[in-house]
Amino acid sequence: MRKMLAAVSRVLSGAAQKPANRVLVASRNFANDATFEIKKCDLHRLEEGPPVTTVLTREDGLKYYRMMQTVRRMELKADQLYKQKIIRGFCHLCDGQRCVLYCFMLSSLTQEACCVGLEAGINPTDHLITAYRAHGFTFTRGLSVREILAELTGRKGGCAKGKGGSMHMYAKNFYGGNGIVGAQVPLGAGIALACKYNGKDEVCLTLYGDGAANQGQIFEAYNMAALWKLPCIFICENNRYGMGTSVERAAASTDYFKRGDFIPGLRVDGMDILCVREATRFAAAYCRSGKGPILMELQTYRYHGHSMSDPGVSYRTREEIQEVRSKSDPIMLLKDRMVNSNLASVEELKEIDVEVRKEIEDAAQFATADPEPPLEELGYHIYSSDPPFEVRGANQWIKFKSVS
Amino acid sequence: MNLFQSITSALDNSLAKDPTAVIFGEDVAFGGVFRCTVGLRDKYGKDRVFNTPLCEQGIVGFGIGIAVTGATAIAEIQFADYIFPAFDQIVNEAAKYRYRSGDLFNCGSLTIRAPWGCVGHGALYHSQSPEAFFAHCPGIKVVVPRSPFQAKGLLLSCIEDKNPCIFFEPKILYRAAVEQVPVEPYNIPLSQAEVIQEGSDITLVAWGTQVHVVREVASMAKEKLGVSCEVIDLRTILPWDVDTVCKEECFLNLEAPISRVCGYDTPFPHIFEPFYIPDKWKCYDALRKMINY
Numbered sequence: 001m002r003k004m005l006a007a008v009s010r011v012l013s014g015a016a017q018k019p020a021n022r023v024l025v026a027s028r029n030f031a032n033d034a035t036f037e038i039k040k041c042d043l044h045r046l047e048e049g050p051p052v053t054t055v056l057t058r059e060d061g062l063k064y065y066r067m068m069q070t071v072r073r074m075e076l077k078a079d080q081l082y083k084q085k086i087i088r089g090f091c092h093l094c095d096g097q098r099c100v101l102y103c104f105m106l107s108s109l110t111q112e113a114c115c116v117g118l119e120a121g122i123n124p125t126d127h128l129i130t131a132y133r134a135h136g137f138t139f140t141r142g143l144s145v146r147e148i149l150a151e152l153t154g155r156k157g158g159c160a161k162g163k164g165g166s167m168h169m170y171a172k173n174f175y176g177g178n179g180i181v182g183a184q185v186p187l188g189a190g191i192a193l194a195c196k197y198n199g200k201d202e203v204c205l206t207l208y209g210d211g212a213a214n215q216g217q218i219f220e221a222y223n224m225a226a227l228w229k230l231p232c233i234f235i236c237e238n239n240r241y242g243m244g245t246s247v248e249r250a251a252a253s254t255d256y257f258k259r260g261d262f263i264p265g266l267r268v269d270g271m272d273i274l275c276v277r278e279a280t281r282f283a284a285a286y287c288r289s290g291k292g293p294i295l296m297e298l299q300t301y302r303y304h305g306h307s308m309s310d311p312g313v314s315y316r317t318r319e320e321i322q323e324v325r326s327k328s329d330p331i332m333l334l335k336d337r338m339v340n341s342n343l344a345s346v347e348e349l350k351e352i353d354v355e356v357r358k359e360i361e362d363a364a365q366f367a368t369a370d371p372e373p374p375l376e377e378l379g380y381h382i383y384s385s386d387p388p389f390e391v392r393g394a395n396q397w398i399k400f401k402s403v404s
Numbered sequence: 405m406n407l408f409q410s411i412t413s414a415l416d417n418s419l420a421k422d423p424t425a426v427i428f429g430e431d432v433a434f435g436g437v438f439r440c441t442v443g444l445r446d447k448y449g450k451d452r453v454f455n456t457p458l459c460e461q462g463i464v465g466f467g468i469g470i471a472v473t474g475a476t477a478i479a480e481i482q483f484a485d486y487i488f489p490a491f492d493q494i495v496n497e498a499a500k501y502r503y504r505s506g507d508l509f510n511c512g513s514l515t516i517r518a519p520w521g522c523v524g525h526g527a528l529y530h531s532q533s534p535e536a537f538f539a540h541c542p543g544i545k546v547v548v549p550r551s552p553f554q555a556k557g558l559l560l561s562c563i564e565d566k567n568p569c570i571f572f573e574p575k576i577l578y579r580a581a582v583e584q585v586p587v588e589p590y591n592i593p594l595s596q597a598e599v600i601q602e603g604s605d606i607t608l609v610a611w612g613t614q615v616h617v618v619r620e621v622a623s624m625a626k627e628k629l630g631v632s633c634e635v636i637d638l639r640t641i642l643p644w645d646v647d648t649v650c651k652e653e654c655f656l657n658l659e660a661p662i663s664r665v666c667g668y669d670t671p672f673p674h675i676f677e678p679f680y681i682p683d684k685w686k687c688y689d690a691l692r693k694m695i696n697y
Contacts, residue, residue: 179528
């Protein structure tokens, strides 16, 4: 009996050896997915909200990391090109570096989680419209970094043929890129109406900021969307400052997710890409089920000033910016999660960083080398015209034709 | 003083003289995005110089309301390009108030200020010159100064004028134009054009930044063609000084058709701006063609 037991135990321990070896090998392989807890969203007129846990696959995690890093690097490169005066005009970035400059460039640093997270929660056939902080969305909606940077430098390879610049970028199912804040919201409601009419189960994400949230036309859009049950997701990107005005000084109610009143709303942690993704999935499902519009407030932050002419420190402290940078940076959050759950290694992510940097460099080269649009195009695309007509202008000096 | 300082000086004078005067708009409290209201909040208090949320229609409507009660309202629209949500308030409410109430009410103590015109890098929404939209609206006055000295005098006249006024400030001149400006208040009358330079062969009429372009063209014409140009700054676009610009019978006395030199009928472009604006070469060329007509 003892011998048999010994023999059995030898066999068993032998069998146990193999899985142990496999376990050793497996720890050099990564987990396929991991479950994370995410912040619960505050709700308005909703019985329940998005789930508080979510599963992130390795594949998705790497994809999001790459996308967020690309947006960040792209914005930093745009910042650099701007300082070199290769980009002129206004430039509003999505990133976060302090810069003291003379012109506007509107950056989205640290708002990467918003654009990548939103895209992760919808389909490419859904629609999106936003205001001027649009570079990140142009990328997540499918355009290449080259086309974006070339548009910033005003070259003909740019996505709007060089005629729009920083604020006016467009792509398939992405309607810009709009300079007058608030004006894009009724447009978004209109796109949602078209979605409903076409019956293809599509939704429209209509974004605006905490500053624009006080514009009258937004409330007009809320009313129409609710009345006609349009599949419109209103999204307020609250980065706490409308240019230099903090939200408390501009809004009677800073609960932007409740401002739709009769429209249900949720407040989402906009620095956590997984939270944004889950909330977007929830909101999209809500709209697709025909219940009407819904409102999401993404609580986010921008490191940069409003634009390149705004150092961003006259209305807030450097400590505040530093604190957000060290505790809530969205890329860092994702990276920590992935590394700690064995979804990826630090080296692997560093490799992605290197690849992204190269892609941005190449794009910047293109954007600097590509020729500007030809002068004849000054008059193009005013109307839909057939045949081309002559553009009225400065007395007989150069005649421009408008061609469409 | 430069242009923005002359504006600050005018506003300072107004708030000192008129206890009902208030200044409001987006970001005016810290001094404004072009520094036109620097120091005023500290001097006159937060009740008199205050920020509004981002709502142009609301800003103007609110200003009309203040003015109707008799207080002096000085509203700022951050860029003239953003004035369009307020277009209805200006054209349908402000301009018609006196007329439709049979002079019982009016909002004459309203002045709207807005940075105006091309600046080299403004593209579609930071470069527009929308005075033409308002030029056909009886009931309001539209004014565009060419320099700091002019700006202060004209702005004070607008504020004191008993009709709602829109005052467009050429943003490219905010820092670039500098001249001697008195610290005390003074007025420059509205609806009076100014003949800056007398001449006998050809008349050049312009306003705002373009006055400087046209002045340069006048000296080019004198030098290269021996042509004597009369340069007129229109100053008030509505109601404009018809008498100074042309006498009634002048149409039959003209030796060449009137020429307009301006931007193209396209939205204000992004990258094409240098080719879009009516620079001195285009104006000079038009002048040459007229002389040779």
